Amino acid sequence: MPGLIRGVARTAVVAGTATAVSNRVTRRQQGRWAEQQSYEAPPAQPAHQAEPPAAPAASDMTSKIEQLKQLGELKSQGVLTEAEFEEQKRTILGS
Structure with missing residues (x-):
């Protein structure tokens, strides 16, 4: 049983780390895309x-x-x- 709990805990840690990394990458990409669009898009006129x-x-x-x-x-x-x-x-x- 201790081996099973250890395996479940390890899986939870790996999944949590993967989620955190994935979220960070997503935020970074969105920031870069927004920055790139601000350079490409002409200023909007009313x-x-x-x-x-x-x-x-x-x-x-x-x-x-x-x-x-x-x-x-x-x-x-x-x-x-x-x-x-x-x-x-x-x-x-x-x-």
Whole structure:
């Protein structure tokens, strides 16, 4: 019986050590991956700072309509606020 208890205790020690090592390796890898992603990923920009569509060079009505459609899509997606939408719309129609 003492041999059986010794065997069970040894197995428990080995399993506990393996678990501890495995957890440490996992934490280390996650830290390295997070560090690597911070180097690779460009800094996120808030959605409200999206670039407005450029004003057309010529007074081409088709171009203005396309820009207004894009503005409408940005507003419906929540990228532009109502005030930003109105300001950009005036800019497009005024040019």
